[in-house]
Amino acid sequence: MNAITYTNESFVAAIKKGGTVRQTAIRWLYDDKELQQRVVSFVKNNRGNQEDGTDMFHEGIIVLDRNTREDKFRGEAPIKGYLYSICRFLWMNQMRKQERVTLVDPIKPAQEEPDFETPEVSFRTEERKNLLGHLLDQLGEQCRKVLEMWKLSYSMAEIADTLQLSNEANARKIKYRCHLALMEYLEKNPGMVKQLKDVL
């Protein structure tokens, strides 16, 4: 059981702090079975199934994490209401794409959890996913892990420890070399840079 509980402020702070602190906060949110069930119920009542509902819950957490890291969500509203609105928005959008409209929402958000009709959600198009995935593939496995942990503000000591590198200095060295390699790859591929700018 997860003993930690978060306020809006402490949740946002934990996400922005990154590292294992962020991971714990996300796990806390994920472990809210009641919230997950609300999302699943909404999806099931609107022509989705259990699996669609779980997927929407996951995607909602991903968007919430991104929005928090990018300062688009600063804890000004209850996190769980915000997450529910994101999930609902994502599902509605998916349904609209499939031309299945007239959605039913059997469970209205509670009074203390204001509804967000249009939470800020930037969609990852297939083109964008393919391009970003291709660029990530240019990095070796170790480079990718080091850089992603660094991006999430893990300390060099944590990176070294998690990835079983000899020491902190080695982790720093690998981060430097790998990040430089990624930038140099982009520099050598101006066409890709242009595509990247177009899809971002």
Added chain:
Amino acid sequence: MKIENYYDRIDQYHTGELSDNDSKSFERELNSNEELRQAEELYRLSLNVLDYGVEENLRKDLKNWAEEGKETSKGGRIISLRSMIVVLSAAASVLLLIFFAAPYFMPQPSPSELFATYYQTPEASNLRGGSVPQNAINAAKKALAEESYADAVEDLAKIPSGDPLYIEAQFYLGHAMIGLNNLPAAKNAFELVAASTEVKFQEKGEWNYLLVCLKADQWNDICEAKLTTIAQDADHSFSAQAKELLKKMK
């Protein structure tokens, strides 16, 4: 453009490690230095790429959490690993054959030829630092590019041993000393860099130290041991070159 010339400052700017004054100076320079602007843009784009990786990882974590407790089958993986072992064994045999047979077919290059093969002079940059040591480094790099080695030594002498840029200065001093054919001084400078903890220069110091050993025709057991260590360290920036050099020296 040599991105590494700009990387540290851009990284420090983005991670909030620059002082207010240095940040403002950096922002001003972004408007006037096209190379710096381009490098900074590449840095930002690279962060977007990494962000996508972060999201993909979170997606995997969420799936794993959802599937916690479920048993996973690994049978297929064992088969594919076996196939891979066979392929890798065959590749290793071919490589070993090439490694041992090569010396019989190729004449061994001289130390100076090996030095010329692997030595690279540092490139100049358009970076304008603002501080006296940074300006001295930039001036020295420019002098090196123009082969004005004595001028480079003079610029680098302005950086005292306690300065944060001292190790970097020693790295360029090593190159300047190679240009002046003062190989003992070059060796000393690179040895100092190699013994430092400067991420950006330490491995370059180790590698250039060995190249100076070659140029000075002073290759000995210590150099051999150092070269072997680099070759065996897969994480070392010069591991591949070291392996190649070892092979050529057999």
